[in-house]
Amino acid sequence: MHDLTADLLAEYRQLAELCATLSSEQWRQRTDFYGWTPWDEVAHLLFFDETALLAVNDVAGFEADRAALAREFAAGTEISAIARRRFNHLEGDALLALWRQRYEALVAALAAMDAKARLPWYGPPMSARSFATARLMETWAHGQDIWDMLGREREPGPGLRHITHLGVTTYGWTFVNRKLAVPQPAPYVALQAPTGEDWAWGEPSTENFVRGPALDFALLVTQRRNRADTRLEWAGDAADQWTRLAQCFAGEAADGPSPGARSSRR
Known part of the structure; x- marks a missing residue:
């Protein structure tokens, strides 16, 4: 902890x-x-x-x-x-x-x-670990709204790793929360950290994957960016569905921003 x-x-x-x-x-x-x-x-x-x-x-x-x-x-x-x-x-x-x-x-x-x-x-x-991670994600996401309002970019901190991990582990939740069948297998996720490290989850695949910058993935799963406004790449039906609906936070199913918008929620 x-x-x-x-x-x-x-x-x-x-x-x-x-x-x-x-x-x-x-x-x-x-x-x-x-x-x-x-x-x-x-x-x-x-x-x-x-x-x-x-x-x-x-x-x-x-x-x-x-x-x-x-x-x-x-x-x-x-x-x-x-x-x-x-x-x-x-x-x-x-x-x-x-x-x-x-x-x-x-x-x-x-x-x-x-x-x-x-x-x-x-x-x-x-668990206390999940509880702390959820508070970190919530703080990061709502903080992003303020950074966006000010038109400023922030330096990614060490919390980004926790948010991306939460985004991956809530893959099933995205679909269950919408009462949809969970596509299997889950996509392979390969992200590049701001430090240059490679972060990966799942079995490597060239047909079913999500890959790109870790920051863009965090913005996607917290619904602060539409997938079209990220540098993420994806392939396969499961990855396509997930990147369209991704939601790493609890609560009712929510829609992220439309393309070109920071948020569709008004």
């Missing part, structure tokens, strides 16, 4: 440092992700980092909170509205300060856990 939580903390801190540079106007500028602002993005991360702390430290409290959230969803309330209601009294700088407190506490708690320890979440229980 030490290396994973160190990478998680680095991802949190990189985004927090970016947000610390935002002007009051930029905090309220719309991104392409559902039209959320950076304030909304951070409030969303803060909301679930607080519930993650409950999952780690107070299972009964988490279960009560999860049930309350389910009732809100059943009544048609969107998560963005729930987070706004909870943190609306905070301006950007104060929201950022509270988020920093929460994620530092969460990382410290996760670092002290056994990687195989089970934690409750919104779905089946997760």
Whole structure:
């Protein structure tokens, strides 16, 4: 857990440092992700980092909170509205300060856990390792929305390796979540890391594969880019279906951006 939580903390801190540079106007500028602002993005991360702390430290409290959230969803309330209601009294700088407190506490708690320890979440229980990886992916993806809004590129950090691995291991989830048959065999995945390393999963194949830059793959599976706007290559029916639908995060099946768009979610 030490290396994973160190990478998680680095991802949190990189985004927090970016947000610390935002002007009051930029905090309220719309991104392409559902039209959320950076304030909304951070409030969303803060909301679930607080519930993650409950999952780690107070299972009964988490279960009560999860049930309350389910009732809100059943009544048609969107998560963005729930987070706004909870943190609306905070301006950007104060929201950022509270988020920093929460994620530092969460990382410290996760670092002290056994990687195989089970934690409750919104779905089946997760291992502490998977839990930390999911928080890293979520932070990276919502951070990407802010980098895109600012028209800036970020330096890929060590967390990219965890996100690509999650993207590969959720191959089946992409289809199960849509109530579709899972194409078999899963494609061979061969990615080039920003460091020049080669990362690969599965049995090598020249007929059923996804290959290309690791960053582009991460953008695809987190639905921040359409496959047409990446440098990825793919071959075979399974790879074609997967790159069209890929979704590495939990929740209802979602559609990624259309070609030429950063996000189709508005």
